[in-house]
Amino acid sequence: MTEPRIEHHRPVEYRLADHRLQRDGFTVAPAADGRRIEVTGSCPGCGGHTTVVWEYGIPSGHKGFLGRSKARSIDRPVGARTVYCDCGHVHANRPAEAWDQGCGAYWQVELP
Ligand SMILES: [Zn+2]
Numbered sequence: 001m002t003e004p005r006i007e008h009h010r011p012v013e014y015r016l017a018d019h020r021l022q023r024d025g026f027t028v029a030p031a032a033d034g035r036r037i038e039v040t041g042s043c044p045g046c047g048g049h050t051t052v053v054w055e056y057g058i059p060s061g062h063k064g065f066l067g068r069s070k071a072r073s074i075d076r077p078v079g080a081r082t083v084y085c086d087c088g089h090v091h092a093n094r095p096a097e098a099w100d101q102g103c104g105a106y107w108q109v110e111l112p
């Protein structure tokens, strides 16, 4: 049995908000295969758990699944990258056209 992940999610209303560069509370984990970087942490807006995966170095013609939280680039992403809340919770007043699955918060994470 694994402990359920502790999540302090707050049911805030959906709002596009820039939370700027977040230095603490985010784990940046390059995958062993050297083609992915995974950033996990808690949304500064609602506290929900968010995982963003960057894939890179993918040869053209690769038929892979492009998830909504995945972005691709040929070069390994470095520096400050924008991350959107993807907590998966339903937030009040979320516009129907919103493409993210979170509270509307976005922020930057520094990739090494
Ligand atoms: Zn949320």
Ligand SMILES: [Zn+2]
Binding pocket: 043, 044, 045, 046, 047, 048, 085, 086, 087, 102, 103, 104, 105
């Ligand atoms: Zn959020």
